[in-house]
Amino acid sequence: MASVWSRSCGASSPPLTQGQLDLAPALRDLLLHMIPATCDRLLQDVRTKEGPWEHPHPRPGMLLLRQVLVKTAAKWDPPQPGFVAVDLVTHEGSVAGGEYACTLDVTDVVTGWTETRAVRNKSQEYVFATLRGIRGDLPFPLLGIHSDNGSEFMNGHLIHTCHQQHITKARSRPYRKNDNCFVEQKNWSIVRKTVWYLRYDTEKEVGLMNKICQSLRLFTNFFLPVMQLTHKTRQGAKVTRSYDAPCSPYERVLVSPCITKEAKEALRAQYQHLDPVAFHDTFLEDERH
Numbered sequence: 001m002a003s004v005w006s007r008s009c010g011a012s013s014p015p016l017t018q019g020q021l022d023l024a025p026a027l028r029d030l031l032l033h034m035i036p037a038t039c040d041r042l043l044q045d046v047r048t049k050e051g052p053w054e055h056p057h058p059r060p061g062m063l064l065l066r067q068v069l070v071k072t073a074a075k076w077d078p079p080q081p082g083f084v085a086v087d088l089v090t091h092e093g094s095v096a097g098g099e100y101a102c103t104l105d106v107t108d109v110v111t112g113w114t115e116t117r118a119v120r121n122k123s124q125e126y127v128f129a130t131l132r133g134i135r136g137d138l139p140f141p142l143l144g145i146h147s148d149n150g151s152e153f154m155n156g157h158l159i160h161t162c163h164q165q166h167i168t169k170a171r172s173r174p175y176r177k178n179d180n181c182f183v184e185q186k187n188w189s190i191v192r193k194t195v196w197y198l199r200y201d202t203e204k205e206v207g208l209m210n211k212i213c214q215s216l217r218l219f220t221n222f223f224l225p226v227m228q229l230t231h232k233t234r235q236g237a238k239v240t241r242s243y244d245a246p247c248s249p250y251e252r253v254l255v256s257p258c259i260t261k262e263a264k265e266a267l268r269a270q271y272q273h274l275d276p277v278a279f280h281d282t283f284l285e286d287e288r289h
Contacts, residue, residue, distance in 0.1 A: 071170040080258035082143030085183035093199025101200040107183040111252040112226040118209035144168035219279040
C-alpha cells in the first residue's frame, strides 16, 4: 500500500511514521514496497490473537438464521393450503429517511389467496401483530411461513411462536428474490398498482390504506383469476411452461379437499353478497380522499 501511495503522489521517500519508529533504511524500503497480501500473511498470527482484528464469534443474527430452513422456489411443494409467502412493500416515495408506512403482503402458495395490510413501520412489533390479525382472516389454518431474511421476519419472537404453534418457518437465500416469487409477483400486481410508489407516513394515510385493503382483499380473492404453474420442461436453452385453467383463489379454496365444509359454506355465503362494481366505486372514493 505504501508503494502504491508513493507512486501516485510522485514522492521518492514518503514519511512512513511520525517518529514512532526508528527503522534502518533497508527495512524501511522493504516496508514501503510490501503488497497488501504480504501484510495480511505476516500479520495473520497477530490478528488471530488480537480480538479486535478478527472476532471469533459468529456475526450478530447468524445463530438465529441457522435455526430456520432455507427454501428456494423449486422446493416449494406444499400439499395443502396454509403455506404462505410473506413480504413487506415499503412506501417511502424514493426518500428513505424517517419513518414510513409498509404493506404486509401474505400469499398462499397453493390457492393464491392474498391478504394485504398496512403497518406503521417495519418494526417487529407491528409486523407480528398484523401477521397475527391476517392469520385470523385466512379461510384455512396457517401451516407455514416463508419470508426473506429481514429482521421484521427473522426475529426470536416470531420464530419462537412458529415453533410453539407448530408452524413451519422457512426463509429465502440472501439477495435471491426468486426464492419468494409467489409473493413478489403480488407486490406489483396488487399493492403497487393500487397505491403506486408515493410516500405514506402518517396515521391517517395508514388507516386509509387499510380501508382500501379490506375491499381489495375481497375483490382480489373472489373475482380475480390466477394461473398456477403445473410443470415445465427444458430443451437446451428453451424452457416450456404449462399452466392450469385460470380461476380465482376463492374457487381454488372450494375445490380443495383440505378445507372444511364449514369454511367453504361461509365463503359461499359471503360471495353471494359481494359486488365487484361496488369495490371499484370504493377505490375511486378512497383515491379522492
